[in-house]
Amino acid sequence: MKQFITIDDFEDVNFAIKETLNLKNNYLNNKKYYKNTNRTLGMIFFNPSLRTRLSTQKAAHNIGLKTMIMNFSNEAWALEFENGTKMSGLRSEHIKEAAAVISEYCDMLAIRAFASLNNKEKDESEVVIKSFLKYSKIPIINMESATAHPLQALADAITIIENKSKKRPKVLLTWAPHPKALPQAVPNSFVKIMKHMDVELSITQPKEFELNPIITKDIKLYHNQSEAFKDVDFVYAKNWSSYKNYGHISKGNDDWIINKEKMNLTNDAKFMHCLPIRRNIVASDEVLDNKNSLVIKQAENRIYSAQYVIEKLLKNE
Amino acid sequence: MKQFITIDDFEDVNFAIKETLNLKNNYLNNKKYYKNTNRTLGMIFFNPSLRTRLSTQKAAHNIGLKTMIMNFSNEAWALEFENGTKMSGLRSEHIKEAAAVISEYCDMLAIRAFASLNNKEKDESEVVIKSFLKYSKIPIINMESATAHPLQALADAITIIENKSKKRPKVLLTWAPHPKALPQAVPNSFVKIMKHMDVELSITQPKEFELNPIITKDIKLYHNQSEAFKDVDFVYAKNWSSYKNYGHISKGNDDWIINKEKMNLTNDAKFMHCLPIRRNIVASDEVLDNKNSLVIKQAENRIYSAQYVIEKLLKNE
Amino acid sequence: MKQFITIDDFEDVNFAIKETLNLKNNYLNNKKYYKNTNRTLGMIFFNPSLRTRLSTQKAAHNIGLKTMIMNFSNEAWALEFENGTKMSGLRSEHIKEAAAVISEYCDMLAIRAFASLNNKEKDESEVVIKSFLKYSKIPIINMESATAHPLQALADAITIIENKSKKRPKVLLTWAPHPKALPQAVPNSFVKIMKHMDVELSITQPKEFELNPIITKDIKLYHNQSEAFKDVDFVYAKNWSSYKNYGHISKGNDDWIINKEKMNLTNDAKFMHCLPIRRNIVASDEVLDNKNSLVIKQAENRIYSAQYVIEKLLKNE
Numbered sequence: 001m002k003q004f005i006t007i008d009d010f011e012d013v014n015f016a017i018k019e020t021l022n023l024k025n026n027y028l029n030n031k032k033y034y035k036n037t038n039r040t041l042g043m044i045f046f047n048p049s050l051r052t053r054l055s056t057q058k059a060a061h062n063i064g065l066k067t068m069i070m071n072f073s074n075e076a077w078a079l080e081f082e083n084g085t086k087m088s089g090l091r092s093e094h095i096k097e098a099a100a101v102i103s104e105y106c107d108m109l110a111i112r113a114f115a116s117l118n119n120k121e122k123d124e125s126e127v128v129i130k131s132f133l134k135y136s137k138i139p140i141i142n143m144e145s146a147t148a149h150p151l152q153a154l155a156d157a158i159t160i161i162e163n164k165s166k167k168r169p170k171v172l173l174t175w176a177p178h179p180k181a182l183p184q185a186v187p188n189s190f191v192k193i194m195k196h197m198d199v200e201l202s203i204t205q206p207k208e209f210e211l212n213p214i215i216t217k218d219i220k221l222y223h224n225q226s227e228a229f230k231d232v233d234f235v236y237a238k239n240w241s242s243y244k245n246y247g248h249i250s251k252g253n254d255d256w257i258i259n260k261e262k263m264n265l266t267n268d269a270k271f272m273h274c275l276p277i278r279r280n281i282v283a284s285d286e287v288l289d290n291k292n293s294l295v296i297k298q299a300e301n302r303i304y305s306a307q308y309v310i311e312k313l314l315k316n317e
Numbered sequence: 318m319k320q321f322i323t324i325d326d327f328e329d330v331n332f333a334i335k336e337t338l339n340l341k342n343n344y345l346n347n348k349k350y351y352k353n354t355n356r357t358l359g360m361i362f363f364n365p366s367l368r369t370r371l372s373t374q375k376a377a378h379n380i381g382l383k384t385m386i387m388n389f390s391n392e393a394w395a396l397e398f399e400n401g402t403k404m405s406g407l408r409s410e411h412i413k414e415a416a417a418v419i420s421e422y423c424d425m426l427a428i429r430a431f432a433s434l435n436n437k438e439k440d441e442s443e444v445v446i447k448s449f450l451k452y453s454k455i456p457i458i459n460m461e462s463a464t465a466h467p468l469q470a471l472a473d474a475i476t477i478i479e480n481k482s483k484k485r486p487k488v489l490l491t492w493a494p495h496p497k498a499l500p501q502a503v504p505n506s507f508v509k510i511m512k513h514m515d516v517e518l519s520i521t522q523p524k525e526f527e528l529n530p531i532i533t534k535d536i537k538l539y540h541n542q543s544e545a546f547k548d549v550d551f552v553y554a555k556n557w558s559s560y561k562n563y564g565h566i567s568k569g570n571d572d573w574i575i576n577k578e579k580m581n582l583t584n585d586a587k588f589m590h591c592l593p594i595r596r597n598i599v600a601s602d603e604v605l606d607n608k609n610s611l612v613i614k615q616a617e618n619r620i621y622s623a624q625y626v627i628e629k630l631l632k633n634e
Numbered sequence: 635m636k637q638f639i640t641i642d643d644f645e646d647v648n649f650a651i652k653e654t655l656n657l658k659n660n661y662l663n664n665k666k667y668y669k670n671t672n673r674t675l676g677m678i679f680f681n682p683s684l685r686t687r688l689s690t691q692k693a694a695h696n697i698g699l700k701t702m703i704m705n706f707s708n709e710a711w712a713l714e715f716e717n718g719t720k721m722s723g724l725r726s727e728h729i730k731e732a733a734a735v736i737s738e739y740c741d742m743l744a745i746r747a748f749a750s751l752n753n754k755e756k757d758e759s760e761v762v763i764k765s766f767l768k769y770s771k772i773p774i775i776n777m778e779s780a781t782a783h784p785l786q787a788l789a790d791a792i793t794i795i796e797n798k799s800k801k802r803p804k805v806l807l808t809w810a811p812h813p814k815a816l817p818q819a820v821p822n823s824f825v826k827i828m829k830h831m832d833v834e835l836s837i838t839q840p841k842e843f844e845l846n847p848i849i850t851k852d853i854k855l856y857h858n859q860s861e862a863f864k865d866v867d868f869v870y871a872k873n874w875s876s877y878k879n880y881g882h883i884s885k886g887n888d889d890w891i892i893n894k895e896k897m898n899l900t901n902d903a904k905f906m907h908c909l910p911i912r913r914n915i916v917a918s919d920e921v922l923d924n925k926n927s928l929v930i931k932q933a934e935n936r937i938y939s940a941q942y943v944i945e946k947l948l949k950n951e
Contacts, residue, residue: 028355038662040695042688050393050415054359054385054422061357061383066695068688071392075705076684077910086914088813093910096922098684101909101933105688179405275418276394276410280403288413299418345672367710367732371676371702371739378674378700388709496722592735593711593727597720605730616735 001317003133004141004309005126006148007189013196017157020308024158027307030063034314040066041310042106043143046073046113046128051275051299052143052151056110059307063314068106081127099135108139108313115146115183117247123147123183139313141306144185152274152298153189154305157197159298160234163270168198169233170267174225175205176282177256178239181249184211186274187238191215204228206253208242225256229265236272237283258283263292270294318634320450321458321626322443323465324506330513334474337625341475344379344624351631357383358627359423360460363390363430363445368592368616369460369468373427376624380631385423398444416452425456425630432463432500434564440464440500456630458623461502469591469615470506471622474514476615477551480587485515486550487584491542492522493599494573495556498566501528503591504555508532521545523570525559542573546582553589554600575600580609587611635951637767638775638943639760640782641823647830651791654942658792661941664697668948674700675944676740677777680707680747680762685909685933686777686785690744693941697948702740715761733769742773742947749780749817751881757781757817773947775940778819786908786932787823788939791831793932794868797904802832803867804901808859809839810916811890812873815883818845820908821872825849838862840887842876859890863899870906871917892917897926904928 003009010016041060045053053069060067070076079098080091087094102109113128123146133140142150160171171194173187187203192215194201203211204222222228229235237258242248257280263269271283271293279285287293320326327333358377362370370386377384387393396415397408404411419426430445440463450457459467477488488511490504504520509532511518520528521539539545546552554575559565574597580586588600588610596602604610637643644650675694679687687703694701704710713732714725721728736743747762757780767774776784794805805828807821821837826849828835837845838856856862863869871892876882891914897903905917905927913919921927 038696040692045392048391048393050387050410051418053387053392054419057385058357058422062355068691070684070687074391074682074708075679075687076682080913084914084919087912088915092814092912093684094913096913097909097911097929097933100930101685102688104930104934105692105937180409275414277414278404278409279397279411279413280401281405285401295414296417296421299414300421303422362709365708365710367704367727368735370704370709371736374702375674375739379672391708497726592731594731595721595726596714596728596730597718598722602718612731613734613738616731617738620739 001312003139004150004313005129005133005145006142007150007153007192013193016154016308017161017197020154020158020304021161023308023311024304027062027304030311034063034065039107039314040068040105042102042109043067043069044109044111045071049112049143051302052112055299055302056143056306058303059310062303062307063311065310081131095131096135099132100137103137106138108141108310109136110141110143111145112143113145115185117181117183117241120246141309141313146183147185147188149185149189149274151302151305151309152186153193154308155298155301156190156236156272156274157193158304159272159294159301160197160199163294163297164233166233168200170231171199171201171234171236172228172232173201173203173236173238174228174258175209175256176237176239176258177254178249178278178282181241181247182239184240184243187211187240188215190236191219202228206250206256208245208250209240210243211240212243226262226265229262232266232269234272235263235266235269238273239282257281258287260284260286263287268292272298275299318629320456321467321630322446322450322462323459324467324470324509330510333471333625334478334514337471337621338475338478340625340628341621344621347380347628351380351382356424356631357385357422359419359426360384360386361426361428362388366429366460368619369429372616372619373460373623375620376627379620379624380628382627398448412448413452416449417454420454423455425458425627426453427458427460428462429460430462432502434498434500434558437563458626458630463500464502464505466502466506466591468619468622468626469503470510471625472615472618473507473553473589473591474510475621476589476611476618477514477516479614480611481550483550485517487548488516488518488551488553489545489549490518490520490553490555491545491575492526492573493554493556493575494571495566495595495599498558498564499556501557501560504528504557505532507553508536519545519549523573525562525567526557527560528557529560543579543582546579549583549586551589552580552583552586555590556599574598575604577601577603580604585609589615592616635946637773638784638947639763639767639779640776641784641787641826647827650788650942651795651831654788654938655792655795657942657945658938661696661938664945668697668699673741673948674702674739676736676743677701677703678743678745679705683746683777685936686746689933689936690777690940692937693944696937696941697945699944715765729765730769733766734771737771740772742775742944743770744775744777745779746777747779749819751815751817751875754880775943775947780817781819781822783819783823783908785936785939785943786820787827788942789932789935790824790870790906790908791827792938793906793928793935794831794833797928797931798867800867802834804865805833805835805868805870806862806866807835807837807870807872808862808892809843809890810871810873810892811888812883812912812916815875815881816873818874818877821845821874822849824870825853836862836866840890842879842884843874844877845874846877860896860899863896866900866903868906869897869900869903872907873916891915892921894918894920897921902926906932909933
């Protein structure tokens with residue numbers, strides 16, 4: 001593996017999931033080896049981060065890698081991503097140079113750059129992460145880009161395997177309300193990885209919130225949330241803004257909140273969310289504080305998903 | 318010890334002081350041991366920091382602990398501390414989740430969250446640090462909360478012991494002028510630790526600046542600063558805003574500045590302050606640049622107070 | 635060596651250049667030694683940084699030094715540099731205390747503090763870095779001050795040696811356009827180090843942009859850029875604002891851009907720039923994307939220039 005931009009970078013997704021679960025039981029095994037290789041992981045952030053920042057650092061510590069962390073928005077120079085422009089404005093460094101020089105200082109680079117949500121074409125072209133990929137000489141790791149959050153998806157996948165009680169569980173991805181426009185990166189990657197797994201996946205969302213139809217192809221979609229909840233084993237809640245009417249949020253879907261009544265329709269389902277979560281907007285306190293909530297376990301598993309990916313890239317396997 | 322929120326968390330304050338002085342002479346002794354335990358100290362800041370940030374990192378380095386540092390105000394998500402609210406505003410993550418996920422990535426968490434100074438009840442309830450304490454699974458260290466700064470107090474205590482020239486020195490805590498409203502955390506913790514020590518403590522402040530009477534109970538208070546300075550061995554200067562008229566600062570006390578004339582009333586007293594200090598407002602250049610100033614030694618001792626507390630928590634002693 | 639503020643701090647500049655080139659071939663040789671000494675490099679930034687921040691960290695990692703990094707502008711207290719002032723304004727900590735306490739926590743301190751460009755006398759007095767030097771007890775490293783950027787100059791020097799094809803190459807420092815007022819630190823240090831080397835140095839700039847005449851004494855100056863480019867072996871491009879009319883930028887010199895036509899006048903010259911560079915303003919895409927561009931190699935060599943200086947200071951040689 002030479003890069004980790006989407007789940008599709010795994011040659012064999014189920015093998016990756018299995019290996020991540022194995023690593024979790026032996027996560028300090030390779031510490032000594034990598035420590036002696038003097039390798040450095042660069043981590044750059046164009047957006048806020050709590051879980052991703054700390055879990056990726058922790059993963060690096062676990063294998064003896066150094067980290068160098070930068071908040072690009074206020075610590076470095078504003079980056080230009082367009083080619084051929086006369087750089088006379090606010091952006092004082094071009095991605096060509098930035099990516100090339102970081103490649104001289106780091107052995108691997110992890111990047112967080114959210115969707116703008118105002119330019120679908122630009123977001124879908126993944127201009128930030130793809131530009132780093134193009135102009136870097138080192139492996140790139142996606143810590144959430146405009147359209148994908150594969151480290152989260154891998155953590156979610158192993159959380160489901162650790163917590164399922166039947167061979168082929170029913171997994172429901174449900175849209176939930178939110179006061180701000182959010183990206184589709186998390187649901188996109190979640191759907192992608194679920195498609196590889198032995199689960200029965202369905203999605204429910206209000207009519208205007210269908211995800212990218214290419215990604216949800218062949219998946220059962222419900223517009224009736226209560227119907228969708230019936231008998232499922234895992235409820236994965238997440239808000240996202242409109243894909244069709246790109247970045248738009250419509251008011252009036254507050255009743256899509258995940259609450260106890262809806263969870264009662266399920267097969268005693270486990271509740272999942274990538275966090276951060278707005279309590280009593282996305283899901284009620286009752287749901288989040290219930291023993292069936294897996295949200296903290298998902299967060300814990302972010303360590304192992306990051307560590308698996310870092311090790312795989314270090315080994316260039 | 319399971320947490321370090323106030324001086325009262327030490328079972329035996331004088332034992333802690335003695336042990337910190339011992340550690341100072343052997344501060345690299347345990348490096349190797351902890352290094353091999355792959356432990357991580359999280360440090361989160363809601364406010365600026367120089368001494369606390371660097372001395373706590375240095376303490377961690379001294380014992381081979383990894384650190385992960387975050388400025389919560391601009392690097393992470395705005396936190397909600399209220400329970401049961403509908404999180405529809407600017408705060409996108411609840412302390413319940415934040416504290417729980419940090420517990421998955423760190424073995425110990427140090428927090429700086431100053432007093433708001435506009436809501437006495439809320440500040441006294443120590444909502445930030447107490448919430449982390451409630452929802453974390455790991456030991457919490459106070460790097461200055463709304464009402465306490467115990468790492469500073471421990472450093473101050475050992476500085477006094479190292480510099481006293483009589484068994485039971487006279488120690489004066491004196492209020493000093495300042496253009497901005499400052500918290501009572503430092504004087505509160507200083508008074509608390511002094512009460513345990515073999516010193517004769519007194520406090521002087523303008524009438525409206527009495528500290529919390531529960532904390533200053535049984536301590537001699539002076540409203541006449543010059544009288545208070547007479548024959549003391551240590552002068553600890555600090556500004557704080559009004560406790561009674563909470564957070565209020567009154568103009569017209571500029572003559573409370575600590576200057577050479579006042580220091581001349583003392584028994585050749587040592588001068589102390591926790592820093593940062595506004596020169597020629599809180600104390601004159603003459604006082605700060607005098608050989609009797611201990612302010613840099615206090616800062617140095619912050620390393621050992623932090624290291625003692627971290628080691629104690631690691632050992633769960 | 636006790637400090638590294640300008641190139642003049644090297645007792646023998648050519649020896650330093652030779653040693654840096656040697657170190658590059660063995661840059662991990664001393665890792666183990668320093669690692670065991672528990673030393674810490676503080677790095678403080680008053681301005682943005684990409685190359686300097688990462689390359690200096692990388693250099694520290696290479697020799698097993700810990701780093702503690704602070705963005706002073708938003709993470710610490712605003713610093714007062716004037717002596718004797720009543721600190722009643724926005725600045726809450728004096729450099730005297732800040733420098734002294736950092737000296738207690740770090741073994742060496744690297745500082746970035748750009749020119750203000752509105753007060754020549756103040757900039758030339760190097761108030762920030764000289765104040766740290768005065769009040770610190772540890773070696774200070776300049777990571778670009780108001781008038782000098784010696785770590786860049788050392789990296790530039792070794793890049794020229796690695797890429798020259800004749801014993802005494804012709805090196806041209808050329809002014810280039812830029813929309814914002816930039817400091818003279820980089821050209822100052824470049825000129826200084828070139829004067830020590832076996833090169834034929836010349837400078838070209840529009841009339842109002844002569845550098846400090848003390849620094850450029852005895853160097854051939856051209857006001858005709860095309861004439862200056864003839865037959866040179868290295869073109870070092872850089873913008874700087876006016877020295878005489880301090881900090882001023884004049885419009886109307888956009889044709890000073892380095893483009894292919896001008897490079898064609900040279901002896902197949904290598905192109906150099908310290909970065910960040912504004913494409914198609916300072917130099918055209920063609921020049922930067924040409925195989926003769928050394929800009930990324932200069933950036934790589936920043937690791938070794940930093941590492942050489944750090945090691946020299948650690949050894950107090």
